Amino acid sequence: MTTNTDQVEVRAGVYHDSVSLMRVSQALGSRPGVSVAIVAMATELNVGLAREVGFEVPAAGPADLLVAIRAESAEELAAAGEELERQFAGLGRAARDGGGAAAAHAPRTTRAAAKVFDATLALVSTPGDHAFTEAMDAVEAGLSVMIFSDNMPLEQEIALKERAAERGVLVMGPDCGTAVVSGAGLGFANVLSPGPVGVVAASGTGAQQVTCLLDHAGAGVSHVLGVGGRDLSAAVGGRSTLVALRALDADPSTELIVLISKPPAPEVAELVRRAVEELSTPVVGALLGPGQDDLTTAVEKALHALGRPVPRWPSWTLPQRPRTAGLCGLYSGGTLCAEAKLIAGTGEFTDFGDDEYTRGRPHPMIDPAMRLEALSRTSGVILLDVVLGHAADPDPAARLAPAVRAAGERGASVVAALVGTDADPQGLRHQAEALHQAGASVFVSNAAAARHAASLIASAP
Amino acid sequence: MRLSMLEGETRVITAGTAVLAEALAQQAVPHLPVDWRPPLPGTAPALAKVTADPRREAANATAVGRMTSARPRLAGVRPAGEVLGLPPRTFLHAGPPIDWERASGPMRGALIGAALFEGLAADAEEAERLLVSGGVKLDSCHHHRTVGPMAGVVSPSMWMFEVTDEEHGGTAYCSLNEGLGKVLRYGAYGPEVVERLRWMGEVLGPVLAAALALSGPIDLRSLIAQALQMGDELHNRNRAATSLMVREIAPAIVDASPRYAAEVLRFVNGNDHFFLNAGMAAGKVSADAARGVPGSSMVVAMARNGTDFGIQVSGLGDRWFTGPAGVPDGLYLGAYGPQDANPDIGDSTITETCGLGGFAMAAAPAIVRFVGGDVSDAITATRSMYEITLAEHPAYQIPGLGFRGTPTGIDVTLVARTGVLPVVNTGIAGRVAGTGQVGAGLVSPPAEAFAAALAALAEE
Numbered sequence: 001m002t003t004n005t006d007q008v009e010v011r012a013g014v015y016h017d018s019v020s021l022m023r024v025s026q027a028l029g030s031r032p033g034v035s036v037a038i039v040a041m042a043t044e045l046n047v048g049l050a051r052e053v054g055f056e057v058p059a060a061g062p063a064d065l066l067v068a069i070r071a072e073s074a075e076e077l078a079a080a081g082e083e084l085e086r087q088f089a090g091l092g093r094a095a096r097d098g099g100g101a102a103a104a105h106a107p108r109t110t111r112a113a114a115k116v117f118d119a120t121l122a123l124v125s126t127p128g129d130h131a132f133t134e135a136m137d138a139v140e141a142g143l144s145v146m147i148f149s150d151n152m153p154l155e156q157e158i159a160l161k162e163r164a165a166e167r168g169v170l171v172m173g174p175d176c177g178t179a180v181v182s183g184a185g186l187g188f189a190n191v192l193s194p195g196p197v198g199v200v201a202a203s204g205t206g207a208q209q210v211t212c213l214l215d216h217a218g219a220g221v222s223h224v225l226g227v228g229g230r231d232l233s234a235a236v237g238g239r240s241t242l243v244a245l246r247a248l249d250a251d252p253s254t255e256l257i258v259l260i261s262k263p264p265a266p267e268v269a270e271l272v273r274r275a276v277e278e279l280s281t282p283v284v285g286a287l288l289g290p291g292q293d294d295l296t297t298a299v300e301k302a303l304h305a306l307g308r309p310v311p312r313w314p315s316w317t318l319p320q321r322p323r324t325a326g327l328c329g330l331y332s333g334g335t336l337c338a339e340a341k342l343i344a345g346t347g348e349f350t351d352f353g354d355d356e357y358t359r360g361r362p363h364p365m366i367d368p369a370m371r372l373e374a375l376s377r378t379s380g381v382i383l384l385d386v387v388l389g390h391a392a393d394p395d396p397a398a399r400l401a402p403a404v405r406a407a408g409e410r411g412a413s414v415v416a417a418l419v420g421t422d423a424d425p426q427g428l429r430h431q432a433e434a435l436h437q438a439g440a441s442v443f444v445s446n447a448a449a450a451r452h453a454a455s456l457i458a459s460a461p
Numbered sequence: 462m463r464l465s466m467l468e469g470e471t472r473v474i475t476a477g478t479a480v481l482a483e484a485l486a487q488q489a490v491p492h493l494p495v496d497w498r499p500p501l502p503g504t505a506p507a508l509a510k511v512t513a514d515p516r517r518e519a520a521n522a523t524a525v526g527r528m529t530s531a532r533p534r535l536a537g538v539r540p541a542g543e544v545l546g547l548p549p550r551t552f553l554h555a556g557p558p559i560d561w562e563r564a565s566g567p568m569r570g571a572l573i574g575a576a577l578f579e580g581l582a583a584d585a586e587e588a589e590r591l592l593v594s595g596g597v598k599l600d601s602c603h604h605h606r607t608v609g610p611m612a613g614v615v616s617p618s619m620w621m622f623e624v625t626d627e628e629h630g631g632t633a634y635c636s637l638n639e640g641l642g643k644v645l646r647y648g649a650y651g652p653e654v655v656e657r658l659r660w661m662g663e664v665l666g667p668v669l670a671a672a673l674a675l676s677g678p679i680d681l682r683s684l685i686a687q688a689l690q691m692g693d694e695l696h697n698r699n700r701a702a703t704s705l706m707v708r709e710i711a712p713a714i715v716d717a718s719p720r721y722a723a724e725v726l727r728f729v730n731g732n733d734h735f736f737l738n739a740g741m742a743a744g745k746v747s748a749d750a751a752r753g754v755p756g757s758s759m760v761v762a763m764a765r766n767g768t769d770f771g772i773q774v775s776g777l778g779d780r781w782f783t784g785p786a787g788v789p790d791g792l793y794l795g796a797y798g799p800q801d802a803n804p805d806i807g808d809s810t811i812t813e814t815c816g817l818g819g820f821a822m823a824a825a826p827a828i829v830r831f832v833g834g835d836v837s838d839a840i841t842a843t844r845s846m847y848e849i850t851l852a853e854h855p856a857y858q859i860p861g862l863g864f865r866g867t868p869t870g871i872d873v874t875l876v877a878r879t880g881v882l883p884v885v886n887t888g889i890a891g892r893v894a895g896t897g898q899v900g901a902g903l904v905s906p907p908a909e910a911f912a913a914a915l916a917a918l919a920e921e
Contacts, residue, residue, distance in 0.1 A: 015498040015499060017477060017478050017479055017497075018478075019478045019479060019480045020478075020479045020480075041499075061502055062499065062502070063498075063499050063502055091479075105841070105844045105845070106494065106495070106496035107493070107495050107496065107848070108495065108496050108497070108498070108848045108878075108879040108881065109476075109495060109497075109848065109875065109878055109879060110474055110476050110495055111875070112495075112847065112848050113474040113476075113493050113495050114474060115847075116493070117472070117474060117493040118472060119472045119473060119474045119493065120465065120466045120469065120470070120471055120472050120473070121466045121471070121472075121473055121474075122473065122474040122475070122476065123473050123474070123475045123476070123477075123481055123485075124476050124477055125475070125476070125477030125478040125481050126476055126477040126497055127477075127499075129505045129509075130497075130499065130500065130505060130508075131477075132509050132512060132513070133500075133508055133509070133512045133874070133878060134476045134477075134495070134497070136512050136513075138474070140518055143466075143474070144464065144465075144466040148477065148478070148481065149477065153509075155513070156509060156513065159513045163515075168462065168464075168465075169464070169465075169466070170464055170466065181466060181467065181471050182467065182469075182470075182471050183471070184471040184473070184485070184488060184490040185484065185488060186473070186481070186485075187481060187484075189484070223467060243462065243464070246462045247462055247463065247464035247467060248467075250462060250463045250464075251464075251467050366480060390484035390487060390488065391480050391481055391483075391484040425487065
């Protein structure tokens with residue numbers, strides 16, 4: 001029912017990206033006296049959400065902005081409205097400041113940006129339906145491109161990678177969560193010390209696990225090049241993997257290449273094998289899947305190949321009671337989720353970073369709401385990942401700790417795989433300690449975390 | 462292989478989530494965020510398809526290369542019946558094809574005036590009956606290598622500028638400019654209008670033809686380039702171009718016709734827009750050079766008939782994609798106001814099609830108030846046109862933007878992606894037949910015309 005403390009408004013043709021709007025919604029929703037705050041593009045999904053909670057939303061399209069606020073009093077509603085305008089003014093300022101001198105006329109396409117800015121690559125994170133045109137702009141301008149966006153149709157990926165081959169540039173992605181180029185972290189990127197290892201990865205969180213462990217071991221990285229999860233399929237034919245391998249081979253700062261992938265299609269495996277043979281740089285493979293080394297073991301092999309010692313991987317454990325209620329994996333990283341599931345050999349695993357959960361929503365590494373909600377409903381042994389770095393939640397432990405504590409009070413045991421480095425903005429040690437104090441056992445190796453969690457089940461009477 | 466991305470300082474263009482740009486800012490990585498917004502509603506599937514067309518990039522480079530390399534020159538002045546092979550009782554008009562039934566007031570007025578001028582009717586009523594009954598065949602100027610300002614009506618006895626393209630060999634035509642006020646192109650058809658047309662056919666046309674034969678062709682590419690640097694944008698301001706043209710041809714006019722020279726020069730000098738029609742023919746011949754490139758998404762014509770706004774695209778042959786013509790937003794003469802304005806009309810948008818007019822607003826600070834706003838608005842208008850165009854013209858430059866080339870070659874995919882519509886400067890015709898000009902201002906084309914062209918490209 002709409003009451004006089006509801007504000008519903010459609011602003012035609014006003015656009016902000018979903019993450020910025022989510023932050024505005026959060027800022028309004030956390031005000032005292034505000035019970036609901038939806039500030040979002042008026043997509044079918046968002047209009048539906050607003051109508052579900054009783055707002056009377058006028059006709060609107062996905063190019064319009066929807067504002068729906070419910071407060072306990074007219075005064076609180078008015079105050080929320082003022083805060084909304086302050087937030088929007090801030091967004092406008094950020095957009096103008098972002099571009100420095102060129103910002104007075106911010107380019108509207110990647111193509112236009114490439115004409116006024118001497119770039120070396122483009123980073124595309126628009127909704128997936130629109131990523132292709134921006135990425136094609138970059139390739140046509142002779143720029144390598146990282147496509148953070150997911151849900152890109154396969155034929156578009158192939159078309160982009162074919163065009164990139166003509167231009168001698170690299171397409172990282174689609175659905176490429178992380179990359180590090182000469183120390184610059186793109187997407188979800190950890191702060192890594194520079195070093196001799198170049199990484200080619202078909203998996204974002206897989207690459208983050210490997211590079212963070214290398215960092216713990218004192219072996220830094222030169223570059224981390226994502227290729228997208230489908231690159232080694234028969235259809236895509238490993239196009240980006242082959243370019244990335246050859247580029248790292250030619251790169252003077254790279255002494256060893258780690259190739260992280262799912263088991264490739266047989267004909268692609270043969271292509272990659274032959275390409276690797278022609279390289280002068282040694283390659284250590286980390287294949288994901290049954291019967292393969294886990295990522296931690298792969299890192300250890302890479303360290304051997306470099307002639308470096310393997311350290312004891314840090315962990316912060318607690319005496320935890322074995323549980324009989326079963327193992328539940330609540331993950332934000334797909335590869336970490338799959339690895340943990342394989343190692344544990346039992347339990348129910350959910351990957352909240354999967355396309356089915358991220359369509360029209362931010363990634364769980366940015367917005368933990370869905371996972372927190374699942375955590376509040378789960379008992380037994382709970383295994384989860386916490387991924388640090390740029391662009392991720394600025395303080396995931398602060399939001400997880402109360403939920404972990406509550407789970408402990410319900411009789412659940414929480415085990416966390418913490419992927420990050422001490423140099424990350426969130427600080428590995430600080431996050432580990434906060435989670436540990438809340439009652440979780442914490443491991444920097446996902447494999448070790450999974451083994452620990454499984455042992456809690458296995459040792460139950 | 463070496464990848465240039467791995468060498469030197471990392472500099473990133475970001476499009477999408479602001480969080481990822483902020484992460485780069487935290488690392489002090491130089492970056493430029495794109496002000497990305499969703500495309501025109503419903504165009505995403507067609508955009509993906511057209512973007513994937515392997516012909517597109519090269520085709521657009523070819524099309525815009527032809528447009529910007531055209532070297533138009535004014536070669537002659539000749540009667541329409543002769544050069545266009547127009548049979549009697551055939552009139553051309555501005556914009557996409559239209560019949561009497563759907564024609565607006567000024568278009569009807571101009572057709573009536575042309576029927577009177579051709580002697581097909583004794584008075585306006587008889588002319589209207591003739592036109593209603595289909596006694597005159599109508600066709601679009603653009604179908605005949607021709608453009609016409611406002612109503613753009615061309616009848617066989619009218620004299621035309623003949624412009625040839627030295628680079629690609631094309632030819633295009635435009636009628637001679639009648640001046641301002643009550644004139645045929647604005648839909649006026651009174652006795653003074655027909656009288657003036659007669660004088661233009663008997664004196665002005667033949668004298669200009671004879672003068673050009675003496676002087677030789679006039680290089681319009683260089684004349685337009687100079688006029689831009691003298692404060693014209695070549696659509697709503699043609700004062701510099703007209704002056705330059707007179708300077709080129711005046712001695713030949715005196716030589717060719719001592720008897721009529723003063724009369725002709727007084728007429729030309731009395732009309733700051735005299736050059737417009739020659740400039741339009743120059744635009745037409747340049748745009749026509751870019752026609753018919755398979756896979757090209759570049760616009761080669763924008764034109765209005767007072768009812769519809771239509772565009773044609775290089776890779777889509779002679780098909781028109783239309784939407785309703787908008788009413789310009791502008792300033793009005795005398796006591797006229799918006800209620801007197803007809804929807805947008807004329808082929809003069811060929812100037813914007815070729816990167817002049819509204820696209821070159823930043824070159825013409827003198828008229829920014831007339832077409833809305835101040836100098837910074839003019840600069841913003843031109844800057845925003847770089848977002849939807851394929852190239853910067855190598856010869857047509859804007860001093861105030863550091864001699865940057867004018868934004869040239871509208872790409873329908875960029876219009877759909879950005880939602881930025883071409884900026885069009887225009888005169889405003891009175892709604893009622895016979896009124897004439899009531900003002901001038903700015904107008905936006907209908908977005909659906911661009912969306913429809915994009916959909917057609919996706920089906921190619």
